[in-house]
Amino acid sequence: MSVIRSVVEGLGSYLPERVLKNAELAQKVDTSDDWIVQRTGIRERHIAAEGELTSDLAVHAAERALADAGRTVADIDLIVVATTTPDDTFPSTAVTVQRKLGMTHGAAFDIQAVCSGFIYGLSTADAMIRAGVARRVLLIGAETFSRLLDWNDRSTCVLFGDGAAAVVLAGEAQPGTREDRGVLTTHLRSDGRHREKLYVDGGPSSSERVGKVHMEGREVFRHAVGMITDVVEDAYRVTGYSSDDIDWFVPHQANVRIIDGSAQKLGIAEAKVVKTVDRHGNTSAASIPLALDVAVKDGRIARGDLILLDAMGGGFTWGSALVRW
CATH class of the missing domain: 3.40.47.10 (Thiolase/Chalcone synthase)
Structure with a gap:
């Protein structure tokens, strides 16, 4: 018996232009490139520009995912944004992304599960597709986490960066086996x-x-x-x-x-x-x-x-x- 599976049609990402390397951080807090690499494996991270919002990063990633899928917003029924750093308390960043993409139909909402957000969003989008609520979902993980950091705290400021990535998920009939896509x-x-x-x-x-x-x-x-x-x-x-x-x-x-x-x-x-x-x-x-x-x-x-x-x-x-x- 066939089942509906959520298949990845397209994928896209966006990183802010500014790259913050460990050596620059070492000029601000008591740390070093060797210390950071040894304990975390991190050598650099991207930092959003002043005035560059989580929704801006999300839109760039979404546009690239849509292009990779050969789709437009007309094909999307639902936008889900996983983020801990929304533009505003409300409305949701997903609604803002919807507006910036020029999408006036369907629905949009955020998911907040911090670093697990993309997995939570994937599970939610998959459930919506399998239930027939949406045929195609634009799922985005987007963060400007640098705005939550105390840049004098070396235990946290060296760890985080900003960025966004998106996938286009579409419902497809599959045979219903573990070999399904x-x-x-x-x-x-x-x-x-x-x-x-x-x-x-x-x-x-x-x-x-x-x-x-x-x-x-x-x-x-x-x-x-x-x-x-x-x-x-x-x-x-x-x-x-x-x-x-x-x-x-x-x-x-x-x-x-x-x-x-x-x-x-x-x-x-x-x-x-x-x-x-x-x-x-x-x-x-x-x-x-x-x-x-x-x-x-x-x-x-x-x-x-x-x-x-x-x-x-x-x-x-x-x-x-x-x-x-």
Whole structure:
């Protein structure tokens, strides 16, 4: 019996022009290029220009994804933007993106799951497509995370960057086997008891202001490597796949030690792991689609490959997805 799968039709990304290298950061805080690279794997990150908004980054990425898919906004039924750094308290950044793209039909909304945002958005878009609510979804991960940083705090300011990436997802009839193209399964988790380990101390209800990032780095590392196991095992259980079957592992790009630790725990060979954290830093909800775009454009990810995605973010939230390209 055939089923509807959410297939990736197009992919696009955008990075702000300004590149902030470790050496420049070392002139502002007590750090060095060697210290940052050794502990995080990050060498540089992109920083949005003054007046360059999250929606601006999202629109650039969306236009490139639409062009890659050979589609226009007339073909899109729904826009979902995963972001922690919206332009405004309201309306949603997705609605702003909708306006800037000239789209006057359909619907648009944001998803806030911090670094897990793209996985949460992918799961939501897939559910909407499979339910027949939307035929084609524009899913965007976009962040101007640099605006949440305390640039005097070397434990956080070296980690994050800005950027956006988007995918066009379309419903296609597939045979209904694990060999289908598209999103095969997604699994989401959260545990609010860990809020104090990674959070921003600000918001309309609590402080009437935008705060800064606070993080317990060692605790985040410990939980990040441990928590991804359950959602990946759930994906394997549902599909019958194992780590041996994975062609490419595209995790959230937070820290190279977390990426390597996760791959080792899952039994995935290093040669199958896509890493872009050295060039992008942690771009939160944008990191997975940015890494996907790099690996597709350079030819590593090809049609028919089985891709494992996973992420963990503040909250804590975490999730996984298995996608056949």
